[in-house]
Amino acid sequence: MTNGGASSLFEIQEGKGNLRAQILKLGEYAREQSLGTPPVQVFDREGDGLGFFSELIRQRTPFITWEKNANQARLMALPATDFTHHVQINGTDYRLLEETRPCLYSPDSDPDTGTVDPPHAFDLRRLVLWNLRTHHRISVLCWEGDLQLSPEEVLTAMLSRWGASENTFKHLQARHPYHYHPGFGLADSEKQDIANPRIKALAQQIATTQGHLAKLYKQYAKTQPSFNRDGSERHNSRHRRLAEAITVSETQLKQLQADKAQLPERVDVAGLSDYRSFKAIDNEGKNLFDFVTTSVWNARRQLLDWLADSYAKDSDRVDLLYAIFNCQGWIRSDEQWVVVRLEPLQQPARRSAQEQLCRKLTGLGARIPGGKWLRIEVGASPL
Structure with missing residues (x-):
């Protein structure tokens, strides 16, 4: 995910059950690209564990994740005065407290040789998030390498991950079938x-x-x-x-x-009875759908960014965007143009944002496969 909210790499991992290997693979891929600033891996509690954290740090892969099995009683007992940072995301106010969590990972012995690698000592940043609306507190772990991320950047990255309840993707998911699985080619897996x-x-x-x-x-x-x-x-x-x-x-x-x-x-x-055989998914079709899903997400993210001048909150822009999508429309075609006219929204502020977005889309100079220019406008019914 880029700073602007666009998805730079997306792949459905549901059912594979190897999240950690995928994260390590992405970290290795990023190093092979010789990027000046390494991307930060943001993942859920499935990646928790000192052994995995140690691998990421040895690999020099920055990461941010929720802290699993955090002591909730301790988090709630922290004094309110210790929460010195403040940030607002999607209309929700958070207070932040930062501390250091020392870690020591002792690897198991090699079953073949009996040798044991030396223990690995490292420190993680622990940020305690206090939701001022719900009064809920939760902690985030971070290892940033040389990036020097601010507490606000760490919180924004964690809450902006796909599937988090505070982010825009959750809003979109209720309106667009991102969990839709098309007709992937399935065959019985060799491993049953x-x-x-x-x-x-x-x-x-x-x-x-x-x-x-x-x-x-x-x-x-x-x-x-x-x-x-x-x-x-x-x-x-x-x-x-x-x-x-x-x-x-x-x-x-x-x-x-x-x-x-x-x-x-x-x-x-x-x-066995009551068991169905495991199916292997055709990767070509799955990867194509992954690419299309990424494109759909990025297109909606771009449209939401274009509405930022009219509405500051992501949730307001999401509602406005889908109100525009649901507008009744008319299409007229001539030798040169394909004109799409949308009915105007009732509220003046929304109608103004709708018109600006349509002018922006028309200004892109899009042409349909037949060579005609595409124009999108807002107006009354031509009938």
Whole structure:
């Protein structure tokens, strides 16, 4: 995403499940382009983790992300006077507090060689966001390299990522089917195996049995045996009943553990009920749709920017743009021109912005494939 809000690179990753590898790939691609200013990778909580953060920093890839599993009680206890920065985005006021989060990542040993890489110590910027409208607080993590981003720039980047509830894309998504999936070419994937669901079911039974055994052990330890007059233990005493229950549960636990050990870790879905086969998507068609989606987004972003002189807030410009899109219109064609006339909006301020946008579009000098010039105007019905 560029500073102007245009999408510079967009790809649907839904269903692939390898967000981190894609982010590392984009960082490597950016370095290969020898860009003067490296792009900042902005991603959601799926990328959280010291190991992944360490990889990005070693790769010299700047990033911004939400902090996962942040201590909400601590965030809410921070004094209001510590929030020294102020920023407004899409009509919402935020206060910001910045601190440093020291991190230490200790890699696991290599399973083949047994060697262990040295620990990696690094610092991340932590920005706590305080939404003054909802009073909600949340934290953002950032590593910027040499970019020296301001707290306001970090917040704007995080809240402007696609899918964030505060950004314009969420407004557009309600009006345009960005989640529309066209007729991609699908074929059965060569990989049709999944984690054995029977193992998960047995693991739950084992955990339940172990919990039940733990309770029996505690009760047994607190119970004293009861004896008959001849010194023999009573057969119906609580101590004896607990001992028998423990024996039964231990036998069940061993059987469950043995059954689980005999099961394969992964199974083919073809042999299971209520499972559909995995499909592989035709990448050529998918990438073409990704390109078209990027173009649609950039076109709408450009139109919204052209309306900035009339309305300052993104949300107001979005409503105005779609009001223009929904206007009734008429088309007239002659030897030289194709004229598209839109009905005028009722409010004077909106009608003025509508007319300016139409003049801007006409001034681009667009021509349709037949060679005729395109003119877009606002006016009354010609009928």
